[in-house]
Amino acid sequence: MQQIINFIIRYKTFLLYFFLLVISLIFTFQSHSYHQSKFLNSSNYLTGSIYSFSDNISSYFGLREENNRLVEENRRLRNKLFNSTLLTTTSLDSTSNDYEVIKGRVINNSYADQRNYITIDKGLNDSVAQDMGVITDKGILGIVENTSNNFATVQSILSERSTINAKIKNSNHFGSLVWENTQDYNVVQLIDIPRLVPLTIGDTIVTGAMSSIFPENIPIGTIKNFDLDNSKSFYFIDVELFNDMTNIGNIYIIKNLNRKEVLELEAETQNNDQ
Amino acid sequence: MINSGFFLNVTRFVLLILVQVLVFNNLNFFGYINPLIYILFLYWYPIKQNRTTFIVTCFILGLLVDIFSDTLAINAAATVTIAYLRPTIMRFVFGVNYEFQSFKLNNSTKAQQFTFLALLTIIHHLVYFTLEIFSFSNSLLILQKTVTVGIATLILSILFSTLFSSKKE
Incomplete structure (x- = not known):
């Protein structure tokens, strides 16, 4: 017993190092092969607030460019609207919609790693949930990975795990x-x-x-x-x-209202198969 | 325990994390070079301190950077490794005399300071990119990233340490 205690005391620094290293390796590898860690992501309150504070300042420098992009998108959509011959009132009835679009802003963006994540300023309170698609005016951006009450992280298409x-x-x-x-x-x-x-x-x-x-x-x-x-x-x-991945401001989050039904049906079919 | 040195370290800790995640994570020099300058904390940390506290502090430092940059826990693993190896590196660079009371980082030669910083950077980056890329088929990419990002980190760290070093008589 004495010897065990002596051993622990003598090697306490190494044991501590080993213990912390194992913890960080567990955090790194335990995450589900296609998902980032549940605890260690930038969608939490502290990091989200700091990132949105910094975005509040830096977003002023790109306002004119951002405005031009939005006007260009409006022009495209109006063009489509005026040229569509089929104008019915059913398209205004929200119960028959398949998709719902939520607007948001990128507050942190990375593209230099192997697995890149983007932090956005919409979360559970804005009914953003895991596995919703994220697009910009030009094209697709990624899929929502983790959410907190006010923020969410998005797995960018620039990720070796993305398909x-x-x-x-x-x-x-x-x-x-x-x-x-x-x-x-x-x-x-x-x-x-x-x-x-x-x-x-x-x-x-x-x-x-x-x-x-x-x-x-x-x-x-x-x-x-x-x-x-x-x-x-x-x-x-x-x-x-089409997207310039280094320059992203406003984004749209797409909620598929039929997704749950589709997934349930697919799961049921697979179960019947076995 | 709680004195000016303690507050100095806390300030460094917070400022280095903020500078790392708000400025240097967005640098993307040549597309992928993001220097990891927060390891200056380990370079500046006082030598004669409890090693247990030091290792735990460095682990938290790495973990916080990880949470900000969505990198799982690879910063934590790399930082805790150099925190553990720091006394060994110091003995290698400065010889036995770093253990004396009178030893100060400022009193050592420029070459010694540079070697110390370079060794910290290389080991940290090697662990970091090995864990990030994690495949031996890409070992060339690991080396390439270690060297290029390491050089960028080293240059910026030297600039920072000259800029904020305590005054010499």
Whole structure:
């Protein structure tokens, strides 16, 4: 007994170091393979307040540019509105809507790591929840990962853990959007497109209909170049994003009102299968 | 225990975290170089202090930076490692005489200070990027990031430590 106590006293610094190292490694690896840690994320009150304080100051410097972007988006939407011949009152009835859009602001953004997260200023109080899609006026941004009462963290598409269903506009061939070349923050990769699909550089990539997170046809980017992958039967496509990932201000959070129903149905079908 | 040195350390602790997360995490020099200058806390921390307190403080420092930058707990792991290794590094750089009462960081030569800071930075960054990338197939990327970000950290740390060093007679 005496010897055990002596041993502990003699090596107490090392034991403390070892203990703290193990704690931090557990925090690093225990997180579910596709989700960030529940406790260690910047959506909590302290970090959220500090980030929104700093955003309050820095957002003044980009006001004119931000205004121009919003006006440009309004112009596009008005163009669409005036040219749509079908104007019915049913589209105003909110009970028949499939999606609800919540506005928000980015208060912290990262794009230089392997797994990038974005902090936004909307949380549970604004009915933002996990697995909602986040887009900007130009294209998709990511998926909500963790929420606190007033803030949320978003897993950016610039994350090696992110996979998003995407398709080639007008041909409906779909694949998965991933980020493999984790050096270049304006280019993501589209994989699993069969080699028989005709492709041209400059083709537009949009979100597919497979996802219960994003609505179909949200713009992502254009094909920068493409090549066959190792199996020689699928394409490996570099997609240049429409979004400038380094410069994001206002965002929209998309809530799919049918998501719960879709997921329940899928789970039920799988259970019946077994 | 509670004296001016204590308050100095608390101020450093808070300011370094804020500067790290509000300024240097958004630097993105060449697209990915974000210097981790908060390790200056370990460089400046008084030598003759309880090691247990020191290691725990550094763990909290790393964890707070982690929470701000959404990096799980890799900053904490890297910081606690150099906090544990600090006496070994100091003995290697300054020889045995760093254990004497009269030893002060300012009294050592510039070369010694630089080596000390460089060793802290290299070990910290190596652990940090190994855990962040975590695959041996990318070991070249780990080395590349360690070297480039390490150099940036080192340059900025030297600038900071010259700027805020206590006055010499």
